[in-house]
Amino acid sequence: MSLTDKIQSSLSRTLSDFKEQYGFNELGLAVSGGSDSLAMLYLCKEWAELNKVTLKCVTVDHQLRKEALMEAKTVAAHCSELGIKHDIVKWTHKDNFNGNLSDLARSARYRLINEWRKDIKYVLIGHTQNDQIETFLMNLKRGSGIDGLKGMAAVSKRPEGYFILRPLLNTKRESLKQFLRVRNIEWLSDPSNSNEEFERIVQRKTWELLKSKGFSESRVELAAQHMQRAHHALNQMLPIHFNQIG
Numbered sequence: 001m002s003l004t005d006k007i008q009s010s011l012s013r014t015l016s017d018f019k020e021q022y023g024f025n026e027l028g029l030a031v032s033g034g035s036d037s038l039a040m041l042y043l044c045k046e047w048a049e050l051n052k053v054t055l056k057c058v059t060v061d062h063q064l065r066k067e068a069l070m071e072a073k074t075v076a077a078h079c080s081e082l083g084i085k086h087d088i089v090k091w092t093h094k095d096n097f098n099g100n101l102s103d104l105a106r107s108a109r110y111r112l113i114n115e116w117r118k119d120i121k122y123v124l125i126g127h128t129q130n131d132q133i134e135t136f137l138m139n140l141k142r143g144s145g146i147d148g149l150k151g152m153a154a155v156s157k158r159p160e161g162y163f164i165l166r167p168l169l170n171t172k173r174e175s176l177k178q179f180l181r182v183r184n185i186e187w188l189s190d191p192s193n194s195n196e197e198f199e200r201i202v203q204r205k206t207w208e209l210l211k212s213k214g215f216s217e218s219r220v221e222l223a224a225q226h227m228q229r230a231h232h233a234l235n236q237m238l239p240i241h242f243n244q245i246g
Contacts, residue, residue: 004179007171011043012050014167018122018155019051022163026054028123029084030113033059033075033188037126039176040168041075042185044124045082057086058116060109063093064101071188078185089116102198114160127152127166130173130204133220137203146234150227172217 001009018024029044031037041057048055057079059072072088079086091108113123132151139148156164168176180187196202207215 002182003175004182007039007175007179008043008046010171011040011167012047014154014170015044015047016051018165018167019053022122024122025052026056026120026122027165028113028117028120029055029057030109030123030125031057031059031075031079032126032190033071033078034126034190035177035180035187036128036131036168036173038075038078038185038187039179040124040126041078041082041084042183043179045084055084056120057084058113059086059088060112061088061090062105062108063091064105065191074188087116089113102200110158110160114158114162117162120162122163122165124165124167126168128168128171128173128176129217129221130207132169132224133207133217134200134203136220136224137206138199141199141203146227146231149224150231151224153228170221 027044027048029037029041031041044055047053057075059075061068061072063069069088076086076088089112091105091112093104093108117123136149136151139151142148152166152169154166154169156166158164177187192198193201193204196205
């Protein structure tokens with residue numbers, strides 16, 4: 001089986017598991033046009049056709065770079081070619097920011113997705129194994145406990161009531177790029193991905209150093225899974241102990 005077939009097979013299994021558990025017939029996709037989310041778009045299209053699931057796509061224009069709107073329109077062109085409904089939503093903001101720009105943009109992104117989704121209850125995000133590792137390292141640097149070191153969950157419920165699904169957490173970013181190369185699909189490159197003013201980019205480069213010292217993706221992923229199990233166990237035990245105290 002080729003690498004691209006393996007990726008398609010892995011994602012199809014994950015999405016089928018999600019569908020069996022949650023019973024949806026419609027999915028939202030958040031697609032920026034970068035390699036991760038664009039590969040997710042094409043991979044999901046094949047699965048959705050076989051499983052009679054309707055896909056709807058959204059791109060958030062954060063209006064932080066002049067190229068952003070054109071990039072969003074590029075995603076719209078991909079969706080048009082695939083026969084998928086696409087919308088562009090814009091983050092309206094002042095030029096002066098109080099606080100961490102990455103955190104502010106992330107909060108705005110999830111808020112805008114919530115406003116866009118209407119009746120869609122499940123939205124796919126293209127977070128990869130690399131994103132999971134970077135999140136783990138960022139939280140390790142902050143001195144986080146179990147909550148931070150458990151990383152991102154494959155399924156998480158937003159306060160607004162909808163669910164984020166992350167079907168690519170076990171997939172490497174480079175594998176998704178290879179999938180796109182084989183299909184001659186060009187992805188967009190965000191210049192901020194090399195800007196070390198952003199902590200995630202610092203940890204991305206830190207990971208390259210750690211790999212040269214013998215660290216592996218699978219071991220960091222395993223550590224995060226241990227933390228997830230510990231987090232789940234604590235959440236199960238605490239109500240029991242509180243009831244006993246009461």
